[in-house]
Amino acid sequence: MSSTSPGGDERKMRRKMPAPPVYGGLPSMSQARQVTSESGPEVARSVGGGVAVAPAFGPAAAFGPFSSQTRKHLASAQAGGAKSAVPTAAGKSGALWDIQDKDVHTLPEFHPLETTAVFVPNSFAPDVAGRVSDVLRTRSIAATFDNSKAKVSCISEDGVDFRIRLYRGKGKFSHGIIVEVQRRFGFSMSFHVDTVAILDAAEGKVGAAPVPVAIPPAYVPTSQEAAPPLPQTSLSSLKIASEMLSKTGCVDSVANGLNVLVTVTNPKKVGKSASGRACREILSGGEGSLWSSVASFLLGNNAAPVVGNNDTLRDLKTKAINIVANVSQVMEGTDDLQTAQSAVATSVVPALIGAVRNATADARTADLACRALLPLIKTYRSDPSFIQGVLIEGGVREDLVGAHAVGERSHSSLEKSTKSCLKELD
Template identity: 25%
Template sequence: MPVLTSRRLPKIQRGQDYFLGSAKQPFSASLPPLKQSFGAAASCRLPHSPGRHSNDDKFGLKHEWDDVSTESLWEVKGEDLEMVPWGFPLERTHREIRMDVGEVASRISERLRLMSVEANYCSKQAKAKCKTTDAVSFRIRLFAGGEDGQPVVVELQRRSGSAYTFMRTCRAVLDAAEGKDSNEKFSSPSNGLPPALKLPVSSMSCLSHVATANVGLESDAKEALRGALNLFRSDQRDTSLLGLENLCCLSDLVKTSADVATFACKSLIAPGDVREELRVLIEHDVFSAEENDSEGLLKFREHQRFLCLRVFANAISVCLKDGSLNNLVSDSWFAEIFVPLLLDELNRAESGLHNAFQAATCLHGLLSSSPTTFHQLLVDNGANTALEKAFKIGQSRHGLLARETRRCLDVLDASS
């Protein structure tokens, strides 16, 4: 019977092939360069292709890019484009365009501005981080399909949020990249948001002959509001965000009936605990970043702030239409606490376009309801400077922000 013996093997360094004795090279480095359009290769999905990772990332870790710049235009040069790696699993939401890459990037940035999509561009890496007005996050990246830089490949990837809104935005962006006019409307009747419903629920033809009973309507509205607030006050992040989203729907005339929305909006901005709980979440000092805060926690806080501002914007707009806002804003809370918070958001418009838009919507409602009450207060607190600054930023990057700040400036000029 043979005798089994053990031998000590030499220590293998991480990233080193024991049999070859040298560090492994990334798989893509051994492949020949792509010399033609990648159309056929795009459908090839290799299970361990490193195409989506940089050559320095040998273990498949995914990193966001560095040096993201906030620019008014996306200025991409042909030499900045990377070739599509062999076996790169492109998303179905991509197109090949035979056009100068600078023109393609300019068309995309202009369409994003018209659609009021918040975008941060990295020209060197030909990437853009985008977020719609209803918090759908997606990425845009440009590639070269051949060694001569043609065709230019435009790829969009959804990261989070509504698939309906993403596809709606994606089609408009890809059409713009090709130089086509989009049939999509760049704004919607619901506070700049792109809802799935194009008309209010009460205006749907299938419900036009349904008799609505006013008996018990207030109790139903109270129950719906109570349920949303219970979710909002939960310690679980997802549950709390769901509660805020329900409050947004209850205060939206497109997504609920006018009577329910009016009752909910009056309850939300009337003096009480609910108004204070929402106000606390839009204060930036409350969310001062700490070194040990995770990226997920920071995104959660930012999304909370956005939803709270949207609830306030919905509530003020509905109460303005109802005619009850003038009585509600007589409370000193609006002048002493709420208006300074709105001006702070406008001063931060460069880094928070959607929040600044919601703040401008709130200011316009307050000014329209009681110009004599808020005019001098806003002038004394530097509202003209903040609005003009936000207007210039909106002109180059966010159409709805430019429109709303322009309306505020017009009201201020008319009441002076």
């Protein structure tokens, strides 16, 4: 007569538990707590969901044809690859998570793991760290690596601040590595998908891309029906944002005001009609307008400076660049953007070039700056005074080449956006 150990049936049921029906869907509490209680070949994890890492089919495609001047800069950047590496402090690396097994400490006695954690058995720290850093680059998640603590400080494309830590298992779990993801600040619907992708990569899983969520088509009135009026929500939001930005003595008010502008200028969040009205209103203002307020955060010349530490001020500047990127993309080729060329050239472009130049330290902001520059280049390409006088003489080509090298190492979206800008300049 065979006997089963206590809890054996429960473990079998856990292993047979089906995955969520929709890729990237939120797991149930029972799935989130599904962690094996014994050592073995199984992987213990606490997040459900599908695989979010796209398979690698080989090296990236060739960079493509460029002008002789751009090719010269690219060759120079490749030859000086070692010199252009991200500067590192003691025990830190800004490009790759280069750690050894000795850098990973045992899980502290009284450290409760987040539900977003995974145990990878029979693994080595360098292998796990390499897979995690690869998926961070693929998903364009800006990362700062602390090798001495086996930790990564991350910011997603949507601005969610989170940490990744590696620990060595204790006792009978000492044969594996624990990977933990901790959200610190911010919210995004895509953060769960990012988390699942990171944990899947830590386990070495490679699979299909996410299943897109079906979006119902927009309502189109028939000829017998009156067309609905253009939305006014975005314009009322601009008034609220303007009031918030005027309170420069309160950093929270300013940050919230910029967040409002980031949202109402994004067509993916409020629709093309509402974002178009908001962007047009922002561009049409003169001195003291929202455009002037946003530009002041880019250049750091506020009449009443915002009080805050360097990280806070840097975050405000990133939000301002995000707004400029949204406005330039929505208004690309329009008369409104053509009319604003002088203001754009003097108050915006220098800050964008500076952000691209600083790609080594802040790849996410550099990527936003490139997304803002691309529509401006396309809109003003017929004006040699802008292309040659403002951009080329401002050193933008060299800065884009340097940022492209950073993107190749650690930020996929930055690699693509710099490539697009360089092609337009040629």
